[in-house]
Amino acid sequence: MAPLLNPFLRATLYFKTIQGLGKVWGSRKIAHVMYTNYVITILEKLGVVSFLEEPRSYDEIKTFLGPVERENLLKNLLDVAVRSGIMAQHDNGFKVNYGEIEKLKDLKKRFTQLKDVDAVYRAAERYLSKTALEILRGKSKDRGSPEVALTYYWQENNRIFNLGREILLLLGGKRRLKGKTILDLGCRFGTEPFLILKFLDFDCSLIAADFYSTIIDECRNAEVNVDGTVKRLFDLGNISFLTLDPKVEEPFPLDDGSVDVVYAFQILQWYPSAEKIVEECARVLKDGGLLLVSTPLKKKPKVTTQDVFFSLVGGHGGFTVEEFDALLKRTGFTRVRAFSSAFIRAEKRSRT
């Protein structure tokens, strides 16, 4: 996956990021601090941190958490906790490292950008910790589950998310996107489609798609302000709505080669069927069509704190840069370019 070559666009994106965040986003350090603090919050609320004041064996932790069915997830959780330093592993078991926890909490306070994701910390404190426990005990959750959907609903107007959405649009290029048919894959509750429409001066045909009819219903009815008039999203002329099969066993209800652009912001990491989703994106795109993806990419294949956090709240995991690059090429994409560690642009290979 090549870095973004266009120096002007690269400068624009860096400027936008600095303007929005005060410094360049994409720092793996910030992501590490953010996701490790999510995990710390969950472990604290579950009582694991207090429980590990004394060294405890894996089996003792498993018993403490109740009938754990997803042992791999628990092992991964303990593994990332040790690797991130919030726990130490000795011969006699795992023990909490309060010094490192305090350090990470302090870093969280110092990264002012993380104030914008406070929603997730509060959700983790209030109910996501319970969700995590249910998942460890074998319960199935996904993006449509109340706790997860609620967290995401709350984040709809999050500054960091909206900045990310705009960066992904800039990566596509305003001039190139205008007048086109755009599939907004994983549109959520309405903020994102409206942001796309506004960015393109309402000059596009937008298909807002998500994997749950309830989310699409909210998206359709989202209140938007158009030139001082409050409207609902469905009342704007150039937008249509689609509900997709969350297991992607059914193809997207769109014809082959029917859209110019697929815009998928922070959605792929939620689905074990991410490869099928990308295949469907390739199918519905026209030859030469543009795929714009934002998803966290990691350097190495080993499980990260971010992967564990997503698994604990009903999601899946992230790709490595190489895995995602290979996936895109395998599914017919070319000219793959990346900005930072989370924004990717690719074109569907022309058959001619």
Add this chain to the structure above:
Amino acid sequence: MDDYEYERFQGDISENGFSTFSFDHGDHVLEVSINADEQVVAAKASPWRFKRRDVSSAWKRVQPFFPVPNVSAKVLFLNRRKRTYCDANWGDESQSFFPLVESGRSARYVVDGVEYWVFVSGENAMIVKRSGGWSEDLFNHLASMFSSLGLVDVPSDFALQKVILSVLEASADDPYLALDAARIIEDLGKRVEIDLDLITLSPVPFGGDLIDILASVGREAPVDALIFSASGIRDMVKLLKSYRLLKNLNLIRVMERTGSRWHPS
């Protein structure tokens, strides 16, 4: 409109492009000319000249509507099959307007500069005396809301009347409120299971008033009880606007319709 008049109406429309209705007001008759789209093209007051029909004997007034504080919307709720009606804030001479629902179609009429919006859904109908001006969007949204009625009897359905009156009162500020209300109307008579813990813990600003409404009915309650737990117009608007979101986030789960309708004691 009886069969003869309806045939005359149809005949006039095909022959002249419009037909004239007469509204008997006792000392005078209002003549309203309507085109094929049921839009008024002319209206005038004339001396009484037709034989006055005793409309009131054909229609029976049922229980008074359930009053909603600070709501002054003027509405007639009718059941065309049962020939029953209930008037909310309407005043006298309501019977003169009953013929407006006979065509079985939703339409807008203007008589003496006053707008009357007629909505029909199956055997149910309502006539709204409008004090505000014409808004096609609002009319369409109200028509859409009214078409979402299930097997209800509008003149005797207090919960439904409370929803409709609240919508009419508040829809000047938010014409889409009627569409939100349709979501709760389609669940009338059903019960809901309420995840009050998650709603209370949620950082989504549902607001203390709404949480109080939900808490007051318990963890499982009829939708009708929710409606009657909202005391003022502000609470009603909050409930109507939040109901879809609560359902879509699975914070309330609708269960199958069971037993008879719930009524306030």
